[in-house]
Amino acid sequence: MAASLAFEGVTKRYDSTRALAGIDLAIEPGSFVALVGASGSGKSTLLKTINRLVEPTEGRVLLDGQDVAASDPTAMRRTTGYVFQRIGLFPHMSVAENIAIGPRLVGEKLGEDRIGELLSLVDLDPAMASRLPEELSGGQQQRVGVARALAGNPSLLLMDEPFGALDPVTRDALGTRVRDLHETLDLTTIMVTHDMAEALILADRVLVMDGGRIVADETPQALSRGKGGEVAQELVAVPRHQAEKLKGLEG
């Protein structure tokens, strides 16, 4: 069952900065949401309030109607797939051990077949299972991070720039595959990305953040038709401009 999410006046203040400035937002079960915005606009912070890696200063986050502040954070995190911006593979564990960590925490063993399957899912050779993270490239590490997030059969998948270090071809392929998984596994997915084109192509709904606020909340179609306001349109302008230039080269 895909999860539903709601944010009610969520604010996060650090000493000098306001990372989140009163977020109100509802996310339907089964939606694929892309979160875009400039560096420092609060995307990671927003994502972390969901599984309580960050506790809001004000407001609350509801997961399937339940205030997450009242939940057991460890249990809730185990059923939430999370791909970390800093990747965060455990350097002393093999790729297989990293992927199997979630199930291991609740006393389940992940079979070799399942690990192989998860690795092929993210376009990695199952023979890599026995390697240590330091023996992988940055992009390969990122894909192991995605496999790890999927290993626990989550109903909610949170991805913080999951494809940042990938080459464009793999990135494109993996994006499509994650979108397919989203359908087949019946997930609710939030993906942070800097790439507006990627957001427009993959998501049902695009949120644009600026200075701790959500400044645009549109479908890809509406955004490409010029809606969403100035900040959003600045971001949409980049891929549109690129596409036009490419067209010009052809013509």
Add this chain to the structure above:
Amino acid sequence: MIGVWDALMGLGDVLAQHVILAACAIGLGIAVALPLAVWASRSQAVSRGALGFASLVQTIPALALLALFFPILLSLRAVFGEGLPTLGFLPALLALSLYALLPILRNAVTAQTNLDPGVIEAANGVGMSFWQRLRLVEAPLAAPYVMAGIRTAAVWTIGAATLSTTIGQPSLGDPIFAGLQTQNWSLVLAGCIASAGLAIVADALLGTIEAGFRRRDRRLWLGGAIAVAVGVAAAFVSQVDWSRDDGRETIVIGTKQFSEQLILGRLVGEQLEDAGYDVEYREGLGSAVVAQAVANGSIDIYFDYTGTIWANQMKRTDNPGRDAMYEAIVKWEREVQGTRVLGKLGFENAYAFAMREDRARELGIASIEDLARAAPRLVAGGDPEWFERPEWFAVRDAYGLNFSNERNFSPTFMYNALRSGDADVIAAYTSDGRIAADNLVILEDPREALPSYDTLIILSPERANDERLIAALRPLLGSINVEAMREANFSVDRTDGDKKTPREAARWLAGEVGLE
């Protein structure tokens, strides 16, 4: 060098005790440091407090730290009862564990603060509980650093453990201190070689474990750990008393650090063994420690001198004469300390001024009065206590002594200084064998400023009325004359050919005075 080899071969027992002490201290240090480090990683205040405390402990000289546990444990008897040991294994263990704390703690805390925050965030993010995070992520990643700290702690502890001899815990310090005292350099060297060798072996084995953790090579660290465990276990096994309890009572004899005390300890010990007792020795105790130790029953028997008790413990500066002083001391020991002065051994070991015979003749000095006249041109030597002792103040004031220079020497080097001319006169001990051997003259004390120093046997309160023990000790009273004691002392102190161990000298002395 053959002497060193023989001495090394004789160190098995103290080596085992040294290993046990060091292993227990490091074990306790780890047991305290690791939870503290985990706590410190969650709280800045704990981190600062714990590291600050451990660093402070580290600045206390090891010797002082060991000695400090005697009064600490003594006061803790109010809580834990009279059975709490104040000398020997327990204080040595506690002091050394405190010493081991810093390197382990510091490395563990550093390792934790240096963990990649991304990895910690991921550990939380995948849903690890506190303990899962500790066990699955933090501990394995910190292990090589913690191990490096344990390694440093082990090397320090093995070295510092030699000092536990001074508080009555047998260790590789025994041969070192005994050798220094009796100028038996083979013994000193053997103790140092054994202690350094042990440290090197421990460092190598713990280093193997560290490397195993670092390379995540289970075979390597497990191998190292097994080798360490086998070594420690062997030390324990060697110390198990396999003989069934023979029903013999154990008497603990305490002695101070110089040859005469070591010889007397062995002499009495052998007498008691013949009388059917088991005997343990706490040799090389500090002067103040040993008197306290008998009063609280940590040791059963020790030897002291009337003048020493008079001045140091009773804080008296007058001199009522030999017999009155003895009577007052017997009464004081009984009423204040609860101990029993069993009686005099028969000889005095008094402080007296001694000069080389030729020098005394040349300066025309035969008494302290003569000495006072020449003093402004002379250098006086004394043991490290002498110029602080009330006897010195008494004799100085009685004769108006005013030397051009006063120098401290260890007792052994004091005689060398006299021989080499670095000192003109020294505060010697009358039972010292080197007086005759070095051709020294003892200066007369016509004003009787120096008190008497009859040698006493003193029993702990528990033994004060032990008739069987007293019967076994009684033949010793009045049995030892000063000439025999001097010769026995000299046979241990001499540095040339016919040097004896305190035990050999004790056997010779027993024969000489007809105790067999």
